[in-house]
Amino acid sequence: MKYKLTTALSTVLIASVVLSACGTEKQEAVNEEPKEQVEQTEGSQNTDTVENEEVEAEEVSIEDTITYSEVNTYKQIIDELSKEKEGEAADWNLASTLYADGLKETIVGADDSLDVAISAALEAGANRQLDTVVALQVVDKTTQSYFYKKQKNLQSDVVAALEEGNQEVAELAFTELKYLAEEVLVPTAAKRDSYYSVDMQIQIENGLSIQEAALIQGNVDDLKVYKQMTDKTVYRSYYLAANSYAEKIAAAVQEGGAEKVDLQIKQAEAWGFYQAIKGSLSGGDEEAAAALDTIFDLGQTDPETMNADEVADLFVKTFVGKIIGYHGKVPVAIEEGNITDARVEAMEANVFMKAIELETIERLGEEQAADLMEKGEAWFEAVSNENAEEASSISAEIVEALNQLF
Incomplete structure (x- = not known):
């Protein structure tokens, strides 16, 4: 059974995110790409050291990393909550426990505004105060916004370790980055590739390949340059994801007969993806970025009024x-x-x-x-x-x- 969206609750949910994000996101807009200034060490150029450390790095399994644990937790949560899309009752208490034990701490550390949204959606879904599929999409897409930030942090970790001459640590961080891309980021990009007939999956994979070559060579400068291919293509996939939902909502309204809750589900998905990039976009045009956040906001905008051309x-x-x-x-x-x-x-x-x-x-x-x-x-x-x-x-x-x- 589906429950209609409670406007007052959604307003509290989204408003709380906006308020708590004021400090965090604004700072990201200013310092989106801090430039590492430490000079590359001689150790990272030593071929013998690189080869030896590569062997040692292979001894560390991806299953032992935090990234693996977080992705696994995310998949378990979404698998459970996705039962709601099939008309089954999900175990929201289980999802909340999984989140509290396996994701909450690191998400709070990365951006506490994302935790506010996820925690509120889990509670609202459990209490049936929010349409359960809307709540699912807030949890899913907002967690994916966290994984974009995680990707950026791993990119920085790879560069920092290589600058310090620690090839083994750099390669392990890169292994985590590739795993995150394979399990979360690339599938998200592939869906938008299908919708828009573009090739972001290939671009992300090519970017990672070029980065890996620079990493193996110990070339910090090239690594800094070419990580932008990967990072900004993932960024594009989140932008196109949010934009596609605006297009789908507008098309459904024009065709007529769409259920309000189905429009709200798409709006929630757009909002969740947008959280990953809104702080950065504010650096391009703060007023326009804020307007987009309002348009995707469940509590401030009726999806039936959404104008896809305005969003574009x-x-x-x-x-x-x-x-x-x-x-x-x-x-x-x-x-x-x-x-x-x-x-x-x-x-x-x-x-x-x-x-x-x-x-x-x-x-x-x-x-x-x-x-x-x-x-x-x-x-x-x-x-x-x-x-x-x-x-x-x-x-x-x-x-x-x-x-x-x-």
């Missing part, structure tokens, strides 16, 4: 703001002689530009969109070659085109 416009505005921001940072880094930082920021800008490629095609046409991506590649090459004049010229053309998107 707001996303484009935030992404363009971030991309142009990186174009401002790159010349400064080049001038200061921080070429690795410049390459990292240029790569971030390009992968973010790839993220909104579908909107670019829609608004500028396929030819101009392809030209824009080619210019992005040329810009990155100019930055990597420390050709400041050429990089500046290409950058100006890219920014001009981006400003035509809205």
Whole structure:
């Protein structure tokens, strides 16, 4: 049996997340990609040491890691709660216990606002104060938002360990990263690949392969640069996930006959995915990012009023703001002689530009969109070659085109 969404409860649920996130998410927007400044140690370049430590690293099983435990706990929770989608009664007390014992502590440590949402949804689902499938989706997608943050932390751990010359620790962290990608991040991207006919799964897997090559070589600089391919493609999958639900809701409303609760389920899924990236997007356009959070908010927006075009416009505005921001940072880094930082920021800008490629095609046409991506590649090459004049010229053309998107 399904219960209708209690508006007052959902307002408390989502409002509490927003309030508790004010400090955490704002800081993430400012410091999204802290640049590691420690110089690469000689030890990480020692081929014999690398080979020996690789053998030792293989002795540590993925089953012994926190990441494995967290993913396993997540799967158990979702398997149990998914019974609600089949009309069966889930054991919400079991799900709450699993969460408390296996995920809560690390989620609180990463972002306590996510814990507020998950804990409230578990309680509301157990008490039947919230539609149980809506509650399931809040738990599922908000936990996936945590796993995006977990991915970023593992990326940083790999870089930090390699900078310290600890190949074994770096490789173990990377093993955890690959496991998390395989079990959670790639399946999420694959679903959006199917919906949008894009290839994020391949991009994530290629990014991990390039990162692994840099790790084996002990090349910290390349690792910093190419981790952006993986990270920002995962980021894109969360953006497209949220955007797709807005499109599905709008289409269902237009067709007519959709149950309100079914629209709310999709809205909850969009909201949960959006939590992973909203702080970062605020760095591109704070007002637009806040507007998206309100639109996806179960307590503030009736899904029947959701406008998919408005959602798309707001996303484009935030992404363009971030991309142009990186174009401002790159010349400064080049001038200061921080070429690795410049390459990292240029790569971030390009992968973010790839993220909104579908909107670019829609608004500028396929030819101009392809030209824009080619210019992005040329810009990155100019930055990597420390050709400041050429990089500046290409950058100006890219920014001009981006400003035509809205």
